[in-house]
Amino acid sequence: MNKPVAVSISLVLALALTNAPVNALEFKGLWQPGAMVVGQTDPEAQVYFQGQLVAVTGEGQFVAGLGRDASGTVQVKVVIDGEEQIFNYPVLAREYQTQRVDGVPQNTVTPPKEVLARIRKETALVGQARADSNSRTDFFRGFIRPLEGPISGVYGSQRIYNGVPKRPHYGLDIARPVGTLVQMPAAGIVKLAYDDMYYSGGTLIVDHGYGISSTFIHLSEILVEEGAYVEQGEDVARVGAGGRATGPHLDWRMNWFKVRLDPALVMEFFSLSRTDPKSP
Ligand SMILES: [Zn+2]
Known part of the structure:
Protein backbone atom coordinates (compact mmCIF):
# COMPACT_ATOMS: atom_id res chain seq x y z
CA MET A 1 0.00 0.00 0.00
CA VAL A 91 -11.79 27.47 -3.96
CA LEU A 92 -9.77 30.63 -4.60
CA ALA A 93 -11.67 33.69 -5.81
CA ARG A 94 -11.22 34.88 -9.36
CA GLU A 95 -12.35 37.98 -11.23
CA TYR A 96 -13.05 38.35 -14.92
CA GLN A 97 -12.87 41.28 -17.27
CA THR A 98 -15.58 42.62 -19.52
CA GLN A 99 -14.66 42.66 -23.19
CA ARG A 100 -16.52 44.57 -25.87
CA VAL A 101 -16.32 42.99 -29.30
CA ASP A 102 -17.71 45.09 -32.11
CA GLY A 103 -17.95 44.20 -35.77
CA VAL A 104 -19.00 40.54 -35.55
CA PRO A 105 -21.68 39.57 -38.10
CA GLN A 106 -24.96 40.80 -36.63
CA ASN A 107 -26.71 37.50 -37.49
CA THR A 108 -24.36 35.79 -35.00
CA VAL A 109 -25.52 38.16 -32.24
CA THR A 110 -29.24 38.02 -32.96
CA PRO A 111 -29.62 34.83 -35.03
CA PRO A 112 -32.66 34.70 -37.32
CA LYS A 113 -35.39 32.22 -36.35
CA GLU A 114 -34.70 29.94 -39.29
CA VAL A 115 -31.24 29.03 -37.97
CA LEU A 116 -32.34 28.12 -34.42
CA ALA A 117 -32.86 24.43 -35.29
CA ARG A 118 -29.38 24.34 -36.84
CA ILE A 119 -27.85 25.93 -33.74
CA ARG A 120 -29.62 23.40 -31.48
CA LYS A 121 -28.36 20.50 -33.57
CA GLU A 122 -24.78 21.78 -33.52
CA THR A 123 -24.89 22.39 -29.77
CA ALA A 124 -26.05 18.79 -29.27
CA LEU A 125 -23.19 17.44 -31.43
CA VAL A 126 -20.65 19.36 -29.34
CA GLY A 127 -22.24 18.07 -26.12
CA GLN A 128 -22.11 14.48 -27.37
CA ALA A 129 -18.46 14.83 -28.34
CA ARG A 130 -17.59 15.70 -24.72
CA ALA A 131 -19.93 13.27 -22.99
CA ASP A 132 -17.58 10.31 -22.82
CA SER A 133 -13.85 9.91 -22.93
CA ASN A 134 -11.09 7.42 -23.64
CA SER A 135 -8.53 6.08 -21.17
CA ARG A 136 -5.37 7.56 -22.68
CA THR A 137 -3.04 8.88 -20.02
CA ASP A 138 -0.37 10.66 -22.09
CA PHE A 139 -1.91 14.10 -21.46
CA PHE A 140 -0.80 13.78 -17.83
CA ARG A 141 2.75 14.43 -19.11
CA GLY A 142 1.73 17.91 -20.19
CA PHE A 143 0.44 20.12 -22.98
CA ILE A 144 2.05 22.31 -25.61
CA ARG A 145 0.52 25.48 -27.05
CA PRO A 146 -1.34 24.74 -30.28
CA LEU A 147 -0.12 27.96 -31.81
CA GLU A 148 2.19 30.83 -30.88
CA GLY A 149 0.84 34.34 -31.29
CA PRO A 150 -0.71 37.33 -29.55
CA ILE A 151 -3.51 36.58 -27.08
CA SER A 152 -6.62 38.46 -28.20
CA GLY A 153 -9.20 36.97 -25.86
CA VAL A 154 -9.16 35.22 -22.50
CA TYR A 155 -11.24 32.72 -20.55
CA GLY A 156 -14.15 33.88 -18.48
CA SER A 157 -14.50 37.42 -19.78
CA GLN A 158 -18.00 38.80 -19.99
CA ARG A 159 -18.54 39.43 -23.70
CA ILE A 160 -20.55 42.25 -25.19
CA TYR A 161 -20.99 41.65 -28.91
CA ASN A 162 -22.01 44.64 -31.04
CA GLY A 163 -23.34 46.17 -27.82
CA VAL A 164 -25.37 43.09 -26.75
CA PRO A 165 -24.29 41.27 -23.54
CA LYS A 166 -23.82 37.56 -24.31
CA ARG A 167 -22.49 34.50 -22.53
CA PRO A 168 -18.92 34.64 -21.21
CA HIS A 169 -16.03 33.73 -23.45
CA TYR A 170 -14.53 30.35 -22.59
CA GLY A 171 -11.56 30.10 -24.90
CA LEU A 172 -8.06 31.40 -25.19
CA ASP A 173 -7.87 33.39 -28.43
CA ILE A 174 -4.59 33.42 -30.29
CA ALA A 175 -4.53 35.77 -33.28
CA ARG A 176 -2.78 34.55 -36.42
CA PRO A 177 -3.52 34.85 -40.16
CA VAL A 178 -5.99 32.56 -41.92
CA GLY A 179 -4.31 29.33 -42.93
CA THR A 180 -1.75 29.18 -40.09
CA LEU A 181 -1.29 25.58 -38.99
CA VAL A 182 -2.55 24.55 -35.55
CA GLN A 183 -0.90 21.74 -33.59
CA MET A 184 -2.35 19.30 -31.10
CA PRO A 185 -1.60 20.30 -27.46
CA ALA A 186 -1.67 16.62 -26.40
CA ALA A 187 -2.41 13.31 -28.08
CA GLY A 188 -5.99 12.16 -28.39
CA ILE A 189 -8.86 10.85 -30.44
CA VAL A 190 -10.82 13.13 -32.79
CA LYS A 191 -14.40 13.24 -31.56
CA LEU A 192 -15.81 15.94 -33.83
CA ALA A 193 -14.56 17.42 -37.10
CA TYR A 194 -17.22 19.77 -38.44
CA ASP A 195 -16.53 22.21 -41.24
CA ASP A 196 -18.93 25.02 -40.54
CA MET A 197 -20.89 25.56 -37.35
CA TYR A 198 -23.08 28.61 -37.04
CA TYR A 199 -21.29 30.28 -34.12
CA SER A 200 -17.95 28.53 -34.22
CA GLY A 201 -17.13 27.93 -37.91
CA GLY A 202 -14.78 24.99 -38.46
CA THR A 203 -14.89 23.08 -35.17
CA LEU A 204 -12.58 20.30 -33.98
CA ILE A 205 -12.90 18.41 -30.69
CA VAL A 206 -10.18 16.02 -29.55
CA ASP A 207 -10.54 13.78 -26.51
CA HIS A 208 -7.24 13.54 -24.61
CA GLY A 209 -8.58 11.03 -22.07
CA TYR A 210 -10.24 10.97 -18.64
CA GLY A 211 -12.71 13.66 -19.71
CA ILE A 212 -10.11 16.20 -20.79
CA SER A 213 -10.70 17.53 -24.30
CA SER A 214 -9.51 20.37 -26.50
CA THR A 215 -11.84 22.24 -28.81
CA PHE A 216 -10.59 24.46 -31.63
CA ILE A 217 -13.05 26.81 -33.30
CA HIS A 218 -13.26 29.32 -36.18
CA LEU A 219 -11.03 27.00 -38.23
CA SER A 220 -10.73 27.46 -41.99
CA GLU A 221 -9.69 23.87 -42.55
CA ILE A 222 -9.60 20.63 -40.55
CA LEU A 223 -6.90 18.16 -41.54
CA VAL A 224 -8.00 15.12 -39.51
CA GLU A 225 -11.04 12.88 -39.47
CA GLU A 226 -13.40 11.78 -36.74
CA GLY A 227 -12.15 8.66 -35.00
CA ALA A 228 -8.51 9.30 -35.89
CA TYR A 229 -5.72 9.20 -33.31
CA VAL A 230 -3.67 12.38 -33.32
CA GLU A 231 -0.28 12.90 -31.73
CA GLN A 232 0.94 15.75 -29.61
CA GLY A 233 2.39 18.38 -31.95
CA GLU A 234 0.62 17.03 -35.04
CA ASP A 235 -0.79 19.59 -37.50
CA VAL A 236 -4.55 19.17 -37.27
CA ALA A 237 -6.16 22.33 -38.63
CA ARG A 238 -5.72 25.84 -40.00
CA VAL A 239 -6.70 29.16 -38.45
CA GLY A 240 -9.82 30.82 -39.83
CA ALA A 241 -12.43 33.44 -38.99
CA GLY A 242 -15.73 31.57 -39.46
CA GLY A 243 -18.71 32.02 -37.14
CA ARG A 244 -18.90 34.77 -34.52
CA ALA A 245 -15.48 36.32 -35.03
CA THR A 246 -14.12 39.68 -36.11
CA GLY A 247 -10.90 38.39 -37.59
CA PRO A 248 -8.74 35.29 -37.93
CA HIS A 249 -7.72 33.62 -34.69
CA LEU A 250 -7.61 30.25 -33.01
CA ASP A 251 -10.06 29.91 -30.13
CA TRP A 252 -8.78 27.06 -27.96
CA ARG A 253 -11.15 25.66 -25.39
CA MET A 254 -10.61 22.92 -22.89
CA ASN A 255 -13.11 20.83 -21.01
CA TRP A 256 -13.29 18.26 -18.27
CA PHE A 257 -16.41 16.56 -19.62
CA LYS A 258 -18.98 19.41 -19.61
CA VAL A 259 -16.95 21.62 -17.29
CA ARG A 260 -15.22 24.44 -19.15
CA LEU A 261 -11.58 24.89 -18.19
CA ASP A 262 -9.18 27.76 -18.79
CA PRO A 263 -6.44 26.69 -21.24
CA ALA A 264 -4.17 29.46 -19.91
CA LEU A 265 -4.42 28.02 -16.39
CA VAL A 266 -3.83 24.52 -17.71
CA MET A 267 -0.67 25.76 -19.42
CA GLU A 268 0.45 27.51 -16.24
CA PHE A 269 0.65 24.20 -14.41
CA PHE A 270 0.92 21.54 -17.10
CA SER A 271 2.94 22.98 -19.94
CA LEU A 272 5.50 20.77 -21.58
CA SER A 273 8.16 22.61 -23.50
CA ARG A 274 8.21 21.61 -27.16
CA THR A 275 11.79 20.49 -26.72
CA ASP A 276 10.97 18.10 -23.88
CA PRO A 277 11.06 14.45 -24.79
CA LYS A 278 7.62 13.05 -25.46
CA SER A 279 8.19 9.97 -23.40
CA PRO A 280 9.92 9.45 -20.08
ZN1 LIG B 1 -12.75 33.30 -28.92
Whole structure:
Protein backbone atom coordinates (compact mmCIF):
# COMPACT_ATOMS: atom_id res chain seq x y z
CA MET A 1 0.00 0.00 0.00
CA ASN A 2 2.89 2.36 0.65
CA LYS A 3 4.68 1.51 -2.55
CA PRO A 4 6.48 4.49 -4.06
CA VAL A 5 4.55 6.42 -6.62
CA ALA A 6 6.29 6.89 -9.96
CA VAL A 7 5.04 10.14 -11.34
CA SER A 8 6.59 13.21 -12.88
CA ILE A 9 4.67 15.68 -10.78
CA SER A 10 7.18 18.34 -9.80
CA LEU A 11 4.96 20.83 -8.10
CA VAL A 12 3.01 19.58 -5.15
CA LEU A 13 0.72 22.30 -3.94
CA ALA A 14 -1.43 20.51 -1.46
CA LEU A 15 -0.61 17.56 0.73
CA ALA A 16 -2.99 15.45 2.67
CA LEU A 17 -2.57 15.00 6.40
CA THR A 18 0.63 13.18 7.20
CA ASN A 19 -1.10 10.81 9.60
CA ALA A 20 -3.41 9.62 6.88
CA PRO A 21 -3.85 5.85 6.78
CA VAL A 22 -3.66 5.93 2.98
CA ASN A 23 -0.90 7.17 0.72
CA ALA A 24 -0.69 10.92 0.78
CA LEU A 25 -3.12 12.56 -1.57
CA GLU A 26 -1.21 15.05 -3.67
CA PHE A 27 -2.37 17.59 -6.17
CA LYS A 28 -0.82 19.57 -8.97
CA GLY A 29 -2.74 22.73 -9.82
CA LEU A 30 -4.64 25.19 -7.66
CA TRP A 31 -8.31 24.99 -6.70
CA GLN A 32 -9.49 28.01 -8.62
CA PRO A 33 -12.24 28.64 -11.17
CA GLY A 34 -11.32 27.23 -14.60
CA ALA A 35 -8.58 24.99 -13.19
CA MET A 36 -7.62 21.49 -14.16
CA VAL A 37 -6.27 19.69 -11.11
CA VAL A 38 -4.41 16.39 -11.21
CA GLY A 39 -4.44 14.21 -8.14
CA GLN A 40 -2.19 11.37 -7.13
CA THR A 41 -3.33 8.62 -4.84
CA ASP A 42 -3.18 4.85 -4.48
CA PRO A 43 -4.02 3.03 -7.74
CA GLU A 44 -6.50 0.93 -5.77
CA ALA A 45 -8.37 3.95 -4.49
CA GLN A 46 -11.86 4.99 -5.42
CA VAL A 47 -11.99 8.75 -5.70
CA TYR A 48 -15.10 10.90 -5.48
CA PHE A 49 -14.88 14.51 -6.58
CA GLN A 50 -17.82 16.55 -5.33
CA GLY A 51 -19.63 13.25 -4.74
CA GLN A 52 -19.01 11.96 -8.25
CA LEU A 53 -16.84 8.89 -8.86
CA VAL A 54 -13.86 9.72 -11.07
CA ALA A 55 -11.63 7.25 -12.90
CA VAL A 56 -8.16 6.55 -11.47
CA THR A 57 -5.29 5.44 -13.73
CA GLY A 58 -3.12 2.39 -13.12
CA GLU A 59 -0.57 4.80 -11.64
CA GLY A 60 -3.09 6.32 -9.25
CA GLN A 61 -3.62 9.57 -11.10
CA PHE A 62 -6.95 11.26 -11.57
CA VAL A 63 -8.10 14.58 -12.97
CA ALA A 64 -10.88 16.98 -12.13
CA GLY A 65 -11.86 20.45 -13.19
CA LEU A 66 -13.59 23.52 -11.87
CA GLY A 67 -15.91 25.71 -13.96
CA ARG A 68 -15.83 29.47 -14.43
CA ASP A 69 -18.12 30.21 -11.49
CA ALA A 70 -16.84 27.63 -9.00
CA SER A 71 -16.78 28.86 -5.40
CA GLY A 72 -16.98 27.62 -1.83
CA THR A 73 -15.12 24.41 -1.13
CA VAL A 74 -14.27 21.33 -3.13
CA GLN A 75 -14.62 17.91 -1.56
CA VAL A 76 -12.48 14.93 -2.49
CA LYS A 77 -13.31 11.58 -0.91
CA VAL A 78 -10.81 8.74 -1.16
CA VAL A 79 -11.82 5.18 -0.32
CA ILE A 80 -9.19 2.47 0.01
CA ASP A 81 -10.07 -1.01 1.26
CA GLY A 82 -13.34 0.36 2.56
CA GLU A 83 -11.58 3.07 4.53
CA GLU A 84 -12.84 6.49 3.71
CA GLN A 85 -11.14 9.87 3.98
CA ILE A 86 -12.60 13.23 3.14
CA PHE A 87 -10.59 16.28 2.14
CA ASN A 88 -12.00 19.76 1.71
CA TYR A 89 -10.25 22.53 -0.18
CA PRO A 90 -11.34 26.16 -0.43
CA VAL A 91 -11.79 27.47 -3.96
CA LEU A 92 -9.77 30.63 -4.60
CA ALA A 93 -11.67 33.69 -5.81
CA ARG A 94 -11.22 34.88 -9.36
CA GLU A 95 -12.35 37.98 -11.23
CA TYR A 96 -13.05 38.35 -14.92
CA GLN A 97 -12.87 41.28 -17.27
CA THR A 98 -15.58 42.62 -19.52
CA GLN A 99 -14.66 42.66 -23.19
CA ARG A 100 -16.52 44.57 -25.87
CA VAL A 101 -16.32 42.99 -29.30
CA ASP A 102 -17.71 45.09 -32.11
CA GLY A 103 -17.95 44.20 -35.77
CA VAL A 104 -19.00 40.54 -35.55
CA PRO A 105 -21.68 39.57 -38.10
CA GLN A 106 -24.96 40.80 -36.63
CA ASN A 107 -26.71 37.50 -37.49
CA THR A 108 -24.36 35.79 -35.00
CA VAL A 109 -25.52 38.16 -32.24
CA THR A 110 -29.24 38.02 -32.96
CA PRO A 111 -29.62 34.83 -35.03
CA PRO A 112 -32.66 34.70 -37.32
CA LYS A 113 -35.39 32.22 -36.35
CA GLU A 114 -34.70 29.94 -39.29
CA VAL A 115 -31.24 29.03 -37.97
CA LEU A 116 -32.34 28.12 -34.42
CA ALA A 117 -32.86 24.43 -35.29
CA ARG A 118 -29.38 24.34 -36.84
CA ILE A 119 -27.85 25.93 -33.74
CA ARG A 120 -29.62 23.40 -31.48
CA LYS A 121 -28.36 20.50 -33.57
CA GLU A 122 -24.78 21.78 -33.52
CA THR A 123 -24.89 22.39 -29.77
CA ALA A 124 -26.05 18.79 -29.27
CA LEU A 125 -23.19 17.44 -31.43
CA VAL A 126 -20.65 19.36 -29.34
CA GLY A 127 -22.24 18.07 -26.12
CA GLN A 128 -22.11 14.48 -27.37
CA ALA A 129 -18.46 14.83 -28.34
CA ARG A 130 -17.59 15.70 -24.72
CA ALA A 131 -19.93 13.27 -22.99
CA ASP A 132 -17.58 10.31 -22.82
CA SER A 133 -13.85 9.91 -22.93
CA ASN A 134 -11.09 7.42 -23.64
CA SER A 135 -8.53 6.08 -21.17
CA ARG A 136 -5.37 7.56 -22.68
CA THR A 137 -3.04 8.88 -20.02
CA ASP A 138 -0.37 10.66 -22.09
CA PHE A 139 -1.91 14.10 -21.46
CA PHE A 140 -0.80 13.78 -17.83
CA ARG A 141 2.75 14.43 -19.11
CA GLY A 142 1.73 17.91 -20.19
CA PHE A 143 0.44 20.12 -22.98
CA ILE A 144 2.05 22.31 -25.61
CA ARG A 145 0.52 25.48 -27.05
CA PRO A 146 -1.34 24.74 -30.28
CA LEU A 147 -0.12 27.96 -31.81
CA GLU A 148 2.19 30.83 -30.88
CA GLY A 149 0.84 34.34 -31.29
CA PRO A 150 -0.71 37.33 -29.55
CA ILE A 151 -3.51 36.58 -27.08
CA SER A 152 -6.62 38.46 -28.20
CA GLY A 153 -9.20 36.97 -25.86
CA VAL A 154 -9.16 35.22 -22.50
CA TYR A 155 -11.24 32.72 -20.55
CA GLY A 156 -14.15 33.88 -18.48
CA SER A 157 -14.50 37.42 -19.78
CA GLN A 158 -18.00 38.80 -19.99
CA ARG A 159 -18.54 39.43 -23.70
CA ILE A 160 -20.55 42.25 -25.19
CA TYR A 161 -20.99 41.65 -28.91
CA ASN A 162 -22.01 44.64 -31.04
CA GLY A 163 -23.34 46.17 -27.82
CA VAL A 164 -25.37 43.09 -26.75
CA PRO A 165 -24.29 41.27 -23.54
CA LYS A 166 -23.82 37.56 -24.31
CA ARG A 167 -22.49 34.50 -22.53
CA PRO A 168 -18.92 34.64 -21.21
CA HIS A 169 -16.03 33.73 -23.45
CA TYR A 170 -14.53 30.35 -22.59
CA GLY A 171 -11.56 30.10 -24.90
CA LEU A 172 -8.06 31.40 -25.19
CA ASP A 173 -7.87 33.39 -28.43
CA ILE A 174 -4.59 33.42 -30.29
CA ALA A 175 -4.53 35.77 -33.28
CA ARG A 176 -2.78 34.55 -36.42
CA PRO A 177 -3.52 34.85 -40.16
CA VAL A 178 -5.99 32.56 -41.92
CA GLY A 179 -4.31 29.33 -42.93
CA THR A 180 -1.75 29.18 -40.09
CA LEU A 181 -1.29 25.58 -38.99
CA VAL A 182 -2.55 24.55 -35.55
CA GLN A 183 -0.90 21.74 -33.59
CA MET A 184 -2.35 19.30 -31.10
CA PRO A 185 -1.60 20.30 -27.46
CA ALA A 186 -1.67 16.62 -26.40
CA ALA A 187 -2.41 13.31 -28.08
CA GLY A 188 -5.99 12.16 -28.39
CA ILE A 189 -8.86 10.85 -30.44
CA VAL A 190 -10.82 13.13 -32.79
CA LYS A 191 -14.40 13.24 -31.56
CA LEU A 192 -15.81 15.94 -33.83
CA ALA A 193 -14.56 17.42 -37.10
CA TYR A 194 -17.22 19.77 -38.44
CA ASP A 195 -16.53 22.21 -41.24
CA ASP A 196 -18.93 25.02 -40.54
CA MET A 197 -20.89 25.56 -37.35
CA TYR A 198 -23.08 28.61 -37.04
CA TYR A 199 -21.29 30.28 -34.12
CA SER A 200 -17.95 28.53 -34.22
CA GLY A 201 -17.13 27.93 -37.91
CA GLY A 202 -14.78 24.99 -38.46
CA THR A 203 -14.89 23.08 -35.17
CA LEU A 204 -12.58 20.30 -33.98
CA ILE A 205 -12.90 18.41 -30.69
CA VAL A 206 -10.18 16.02 -29.55
CA ASP A 207 -10.54 13.78 -26.51
CA HIS A 208 -7.24 13.54 -24.61
CA GLY A 209 -8.58 11.03 -22.07
CA TYR A 210 -10.24 10.97 -18.64
CA GLY A 211 -12.71 13.66 -19.71
CA ILE A 212 -10.11 16.20 -20.79
CA SER A 213 -10.70 17.53 -24.30
CA SER A 214 -9.51 20.37 -26.50
CA THR A 215 -11.84 22.24 -28.81
CA PHE A 216 -10.59 24.46 -31.63
CA ILE A 217 -13.05 26.81 -33.30
CA HIS A 218 -13.26 29.32 -36.18
CA LEU A 219 -11.03 27.00 -38.23
CA SER A 220 -10.73 27.46 -41.99
CA GLU A 221 -9.69 23.87 -42.55
CA ILE A 222 -9.60 20.63 -40.55
CA LEU A 223 -6.90 18.16 -41.54
CA VAL A 224 -8.00 15.12 -39.51
CA GLU A 225 -11.04 12.88 -39.47
CA GLU A 226 -13.40 11.78 -36.74
CA GLY A 227 -12.15 8.66 -35.00
CA ALA A 228 -8.51 9.30 -35.89
CA TYR A 229 -5.72 9.20 -33.31
CA VAL A 230 -3.67 12.38 -33.32
CA GLU A 231 -0.28 12.90 -31.73
CA GLN A 232 0.94 15.75 -29.61
CA GLY A 233 2.39 18.38 -31.95
CA GLU A 234 0.62 17.03 -35.04
CA ASP A 235 -0.79 19.59 -37.50
CA VAL A 236 -4.55 19.17 -37.27
CA ALA A 237 -6.16 22.33 -38.63
CA ARG A 238 -5.72 25.84 -40.00
CA VAL A 239 -6.70 29.16 -38.45
CA GLY A 240 -9.82 30.82 -39.83
CA ALA A 241 -12.43 33.44 -38.99
CA GLY A 242 -15.73 31.57 -39.46
CA GLY A 243 -18.71 32.02 -37.14
CA ARG A 244 -18.90 34.77 -34.52
CA ALA A 245 -15.48 36.32 -35.03
CA THR A 246 -14.12 39.68 -36.11
CA GLY A 247 -10.90 38.39 -37.59
CA PRO A 248 -8.74 35.29 -37.93
CA HIS A 249 -7.72 33.62 -34.69
CA LEU A 250 -7.61 30.25 -33.01
CA ASP A 251 -10.06 29.91 -30.13
CA TRP A 252 -8.78 27.06 -27.96
CA ARG A 253 -11.15 25.66 -25.39
CA MET A 254 -10.61 22.92 -22.89
CA ASN A 255 -13.11 20.83 -21.01
CA TRP A 256 -13.29 18.26 -18.27
CA PHE A 257 -16.41 16.56 -19.62
CA LYS A 258 -18.98 19.41 -19.61
CA VAL A 259 -16.95 21.62 -17.29
CA ARG A 260 -15.22 24.44 -19.15
CA LEU A 261 -11.58 24.89 -18.19
CA ASP A 262 -9.18 27.76 -18.79
CA PRO A 263 -6.44 26.69 -21.24
CA ALA A 264 -4.17 29.46 -19.91
CA LEU A 265 -4.42 28.02 -16.39
CA VAL A 266 -3.83 24.52 -17.71
CA MET A 267 -0.67 25.76 -19.42
CA GLU A 268 0.45 27.51 -16.24
CA PHE A 269 0.65 24.20 -14.41
CA PHE A 270 0.92 21.54 -17.10
CA SER A 271 2.94 22.98 -19.94
CA LEU A 272 5.50 20.77 -21.58
CA SER A 273 8.16 22.61 -23.50
CA ARG A 274 8.21 21.61 -27.16
CA THR A 275 11.79 20.49 -26.72
CA ASP A 276 10.97 18.10 -23.88
CA PRO A 277 11.06 14.45 -24.79
CA LYS A 278 7.62 13.05 -25.46
CA SER A 279 8.19 9.97 -23.40
CA PRO A 280 9.92 9.45 -20.08
ZN1 LIG B 1 -12.75 33.30 -28.92
